[in-house]
Amino acid sequence: MLKVNNLYAGYGIVPVLEDVSLSVSAGEILLIGGENGAGKSTLMRAIAGFNKPTKGEVLLDGKPLQGMAPEAIAQSGLRLVLDGHRVFPELSVYDNLRMGAAARRGDKAAFSKAVDQIYDVFPILKEKHKAYARDLSGGQQQMLALGQAFVAQPKVLLCDEPSMGLAQALLPPILSFLRNWAESGTAVVIVEQHLKVTAPYADRAMIIERGKVKFTCKASELDEKLGLAETAAAH
Numbered sequence: 001m002l003k004v005n006n007l008y009a010g011y012g013i014v015p016v017l018e019d020v021s022l023s024v025s026a027g028e029i030l031l032i033g034g035e036n037g038a039g040k041s042t043l044m045r046a047i048a049g050f051n052k053p054t055k056g057e058v059l060l061d062g063k064p065l066q067g068m069a070p071e072a073i074a075q076s077g078l079r080l081v082l083d084g085h086r087v088f089p090e091l092s093v094y095d096n097l098r099m100g101a102a103a104r105r106g107d108k109a110a111f112s113k114a115v116d117q118i119y120d121v122f123p124i125l126k127e128k129h130k131a132y133a134r135d136l137s138g139g140q141q142q143m144l145a146l147g148q149a150f151v152a153q154p155k156v157l158l159c160d161e162p163s164m165g166l167a168q169a170l171l172p173p174i175l176s177f178l179r180n181w182a183e184s185g186t187a188v189v190i191v192e193q194h195l196k197v198t199a200p201y202a203d204r205a206m207i208i209e210r211g212k213v214k215f216t217c218k219a220s221e222l223d224e225k226l227g228l229a230e231t232a233a234a235h
Contacts (some may be wrong), residue, residue, distance in 0.1 A: 001024065001025050001026050001060065001061060001155060001156060001187040002023065002047075002058075002059070002060055002078070002156045002189070003022075003023045003026050003055070003058075003059040003062075003135040004020065004021055004022045004023070004043075004047060004056070004058050004059075005021050005056055005057045005058075005059070006019050006020075006021055006055065006057070006073075007019070007020045007021070007043070007046060007047075007053050007055070007056035007058065008020075008053060008054045008055040008056055009042055009043070009046035009051050009052070009053045009054060009055070009056075010042065010051075010054065011042075011051070014040045015054075015211070016038045016042040016084060016211050016221075017042055017043055017046065017053075017211045017212075018212050019056075019212065019213075020043060020056075020208070020211070020212065020213055021040075021056075021213065022189075022206060022213075022216075024156070024187045024188070024189055024204075025187055026155070026186065026187050027182055027183060027184075027185055027186075027187070027220075028182060028184050028186070028187055028188070028203045028204070029178065029179065029182045029188045029189075029190060029201060029202040029203050029204075030187075030189045030190070030202065030203070030204050030205070030206060031190050031192060031195070031198050031199060031202035031204070031205040031206070031219055031222075032189060032190065032191045032192075032205075032206050032207075032208060033191075033192060033193070033195045033205065033206075033207050033222075034206070034207055034208035034209055034214070035209070036193075037211060038208045038209055038211065039208050039210070039211040040160075040191045040208055041160055041161070041191065042211075043191075043208070044080055044082075044158045044160045044189070044191055045080070045082075045118060046058070047065070047078070047158060048070055048073055048074075048078060048080035048158060049065065049066075049068055049069060049072070049073040050069040050070050050080075052066075052067070052197075053066050060073075060076055060078055060156060061076040061077075061079060061155070063076070064088050065078065074152075074154075076155055077154050077155035077156060078155065078156040078157075078158070079149045079152055079154035079156070079157055079158070080158040080160065080164070081145050081146060081148075081149050081157065081158065081159045081160065082160050083160045083161035083162075086145060087136075087141050087144050087145055087148065088133055089132065089133050089134035090132065090133075090134065090207070091132070091133060091134070092128045092129065092130050092131060092132060093125050093128050093129045093130070093131055093133060093136070093144055094115075094130065095134050096144055096147075096148055097118065097144075097147055097148060097151050098111075098149045099117055099148065100147065100148030100149060100150070100152050101114070101151040101152055106130065106138075110153070111151060114151040114153065115149060115151060117148075117150070118147040118150055118151065120141040121177050122140075122147065122173075123184040124140055124143070125140065125143055125144060125147060128140070134151045137169040138165040138166060139165075139166045139167065141165075142162060142165075142166060142170075142174065143174070146159070146162070146174065146177065146178075149153075150181065154186065154229065155186065155187065156186065156187045156188075156189070157178075157181070157186055157187070157188045157189070158189045158191075159178065159188065159189065159190045159191070160191045161191055161193065162174050162178070162190065162192065163192060163194050163197075168197070171194060171198075172197065173195055175197070175198060175201040176201070178190065178201065179201045183184070190202065195226070196223070199219045199220070199222045199223070200219070200221035201219075202207075203218070203219055204216060204217065204218055204219055205217055205218070205219045205221075205222045205225075207225075207226070215235075
């Protein structure tokens with residue numbers, strides 16, 4: 001569904017990514033890890049059109065996305081949930097969800113069903129559906145940001161650091177939500193620092209180091225691969 005081939009990207013004249021390739025299919029979760037500054041967020045932003053790749057291609061269902069504006073890419077069925085809980089602070093929880101569904105014009109029944117699903121998974125959002133987003137906790141804003149993406153029903157979800165600013169106890173419920181979402185037919189890419197917590201929810205893992213792919217593996221093999229990599233580095 002999503003395929004990235006030999007991608008190069010950065011900021012202005014500063015290169016960050018070099019020859020990065022990946023793929024993720026419907027129903028699958030790809031976990032991307034790496035140290036701070038490795039290029040993980042740059043990769044997400046390049047795929048979603050916020051950073052223009054200097055070389056390579058991004059394909060959604062075989063159709064190229066590179067060169068398209070972020071809004072057009074979102075309309076094509078790819079949604080990026082950035083770290084830092086990017087919601088509309090002056091809007092209510094419910095109106096934030098409506099903004100998330102703006103691309104689904106006129107599909108009120110589907111929107112209502114999606115909102116009910118979000119409220120079932122994150123009941124605190126139902127309880128606070130009239131509250132301003134600015135008054136939510138960091139964890140609640142992250143739930144709302146995921147809810148915005150969910151009601152849009154994208155083909156591909158990119159989720160950048162869902163644990164950012166959250167208590168550790170809040171991460172497993174969010175990861176369970178993403179796992180169930182993937183199993184409904186969405187391709188999901190998660191960038192996350194907490195690899196041991198996240199890996200059980202993923203199918204495959206990819207580690208980026210200094211802008212390059214260090215290795216890819218089954219998520220269940222990630223601990224072993226990391227251990228081997230650390231042993232090799234020590235020698």
